[in-house]
Amino acid sequence: MDRDDVPHTVVSNDKTTFKPKALDTDERFSYTFTKPGNCFYFCSVHPKMTEEVIVQ
Numbered sequence: 001m002d003r004d005d006v007p008h009t010v011v012s013n014d015k016t017t018f019k020p021k022a023l024d025t026d027e028r029f030s031y032t033f034t035k036p037g038n039c040f041y042f043c044s045v046h047p048k049m050t051e052e053v054i055v056q
């Protein structure tokens with residue numbers, strides 16, 4: 001991940017699985033998936049930043 005100086009977030013597309021506060025440079029967020037499936041998430045500050053996690 002690039003070390004930029006703007007905050008980002010990681011919000012699951014359903015907005016309920018995880019929705020931590022905005023993360024600044026060097027801050028971290030972790031979430032443990034417990035069920036197989038896929039989860040899309042995005043940055044609410046920059047909605048074009050999207051990612052998918054596949055849990056097998």
Ligand SMILES: [Cu+2]
Pocket residue numbers: 007008009043044045046049
């Ligand atoms: Cu962002």
